[in-house]
Amino acid sequence: xxxxxxxxxxxxxxxxxxxxxxRPERHYGRHIPHGVSFRLHSVIRMRSLLSxxxxxxxxxxxxxxxxxxxxxxxxxxxxxxxxxGPVVPTDELHWLRDSAEYRAITIQTYRVALEAAAxxxxxxxxxxxxxxxxxxxxxxxxxxYEVELxxxxxxxxxxxxxxxxxxxxxxxxxxxxxxLTGVQKLGGRVAVVTNTVQSLCPDVAANLRALSLPYDLLVxxxxxxxxxxxxxxxxxxxxxxxxxxxxxxxxxxxGDNIQxxxxxxxxxxxxxxxxxxxxxxxxxALPNPIYGTWEKNxxx
Ligand SMILES: [Mg+2]
Numbered sequence: 001x002x003x004x005x006x007x008x009x010x011x012x013x014x015x016x017x018x019x020x021x022x023r024p025e026r027h028y029g030r031h032i033p034h035g036v037s038f039r040l041h042s043v044i045r046m047r048s049l050l051s052x053x054x055x056x057x058x059x060x061x062x063x064x065x066x067x068x069x070x071x072x073x074x075x076x077x078x079x080x081x082x083x084x085g086p087v088v089p090t091d092e093l094h095w096l097r098d099s100a101e102y103r104a105i106t107i108q109t110y111r112v113a114l115e116a117a118a119x120x121x122x123x124x125x126x127x128x129x130x131x132x133x134x135x136x137x138x139x140x141x142x143x144x145y146e147v148e149l150x151x152x153x154x155x156x157x158x159x160x161x162x163x164x165x166x167x168x169x170x171x172x173x174x175x176x177x178x179x180l181t182g183v184q185k186l187g188g189r190v191a192v193v194t195n196t197v198q199s200l201c202p203d204v205a206a207n208l209r210a211l212s213l214p215y216d217l218l219v220x221x222x223x224x225x226x227x228x229x230x231x232x233x234x235x236x237x238x239x240x241x242x243x244x245x246x247x248x249x250x251x252x253x254x255g256d257n258i259q260x261x262x263x264x265x266x267x268x269x270x271x272x273x274x275x276x277x278x279x280x281x282x283x284x285a286l287p288n289p290i291y292g293t294w295e296k297n298x299x300x
Pocket of ligand 1: 138256257
């Protein structure tokens, strides 16, 4: 189990600036609008308490739990006591971990991505081209981290994330291993480009090896470096990322965040379908309902 780790709980229990976050994306955990994080954690706990026999007696408390004055969740720096009972995971976490649909989506996406790589690389010399994948929630599944946080009523912190990564217990996203292996068989380079900071890069590498997820390049984010990945993709294309391998043109991208694709951002969501022309052709997006840059988009 994840132990409470000393860390700074920031805005809404999440780090408001993902650029100083140890994790690749802005926030970890479900979307929490400003000012309601305490309510969410209270509601999560309430869900675990609401057995049929308790509903009548606890219903008034649910209204209390939905007020901003509800006590804060346990800070990661404090001693956490065990939850009162089984904590039901949030719907999106439940879906990601326990649905057939999630597995079907990731497997089908990777199958189509491999077909796209084969088609795009036809006639190209081995080693002259590459695919770029993100790491977290693209080829590596961190949902257990979120489960442990929810069970203990804790929230994401940089320190907790670092401790989680160093445990090396992350599992592979379904379909990822077949895709990466298939790309290498086609003669392509596998480039993992992650916003995990450089200091944790050896831990990421060890986890990838443990999962038998093959790769040729692992490009992490420099300490305090930008979260955009364009410059790192460029370093793969021009050969500076790994000079011993030489230049490799990236033909296919896979990621769970819109910023895992060149020149893309959340602004794309307001564009017509024609603006999504690269998706399913050379861009392949995986679902991440747990966290991402989408969290800051105002609900419609
Ligand atoms: Mg990711």
